[in-house]
Amino acid sequence: MKRFFIAVALTVACAPAFAQEVVGLQEAQTRRGPYLTNRLFDNIFISVAGGINIYEGENDSYGGKRLAPALDVAVGKWVTPSVGLRLQYSGLKAYGWTNARTMYAVASESADSRGMFREKFNVSNLHGDVMWNISNAIGGYKETRTWNFVPYVGFGWARSFGNHAYNNEFAFTYGLLNNIRLGGLVDLNLEVKQMVVNQRFDGVVRGSKGEGMTTITAGLTFKLNRRGFSRPIVPVPVDLTPYNNKIASLEGDLADAQANAKRLADELAAEKNKVKTTPAPAPEIEARSWVRSSISAATPCLRKRS
DSSP: OHHHHHHHHHHHHHHHHHHHHHHTTTTSOOBOSOOOOOOTTSSEEEEEEEEEEEEEOTTGGGOSSOEEEEEEEEEEEESSSSEEEEEEEEEEEEEEEESSOOTTBOTTSOOOTTSOEEEEEEEEEEEEEEEEOHHHHHHOBOTTOSEEEEEEEEEEEEEEEETTEEEEEEEEEEEEEEEEEOSSSEEEEEEEEEEEEETTTTSOOOSSSEEEEEEEEEEEEEEESSOSOOOOOOOOOOOOHHHHHHHHHHHHHHHHHHHHHHHHHHHHHHHHHHHHHSOOOOHHHHHHHHHHHHHHHHHHHHHHHO
């Protein structure tokens, strides 16, 4: 129940910022997919945060002195503007109460007036998470967005140890990460998460089958190497209609010129054939024609003399 109220309180606190982002979407420079898949070492980030752990075991309703220090260290990568992968160590300390001498009970302390013993142990939860940037998924990708909401789920290996004892369990983790942009390289991260393990994790086997730990942390995220995402370059189709029309016109002119050249060549060939087939005049006929021409030319002169 406590973690439910914590989650609700954080959601209510973050709602105004998210509403502000949504209202400003029309004026903001947002970009929607698809996007190019980035290279292996692009959009890498490292996070470090500290806060509190609240362990929920068999006697978590007893209350009092249950807040323990928490440490988060993570490295991850955004594969797309909306989907990311992360490997995180979370844990440090866990405090609780038990009504019997268990393996994590503080041996140096006696039971209180209610017969409860203090319980202290170390916690290590190494888990891989799949993250979903709901701000980019719904509002469109915007590299300079001030506030990003990132719910996630993950699985991993949890270990409790102390008092020369230990226990290893499979762990399921879910939570909400709030990234607040401080600049191009650094974000402020506020995170609340819940680890769920087998109920024997703290050495007490009683009650429900599962128990867990709520963690609330604040820290910094450092963004490395190449940051941001690019759209694929879509080739713009070129309208070739004017060029095709011009080519067709030139081809038509060329065809007309070739046809005209062929016609002239045919006419020339025909004239040459006519010259070859016309017979040449006989020599005698040519001589007679010359004599007659000479006589005709000389006749006027003879008449004048007579």
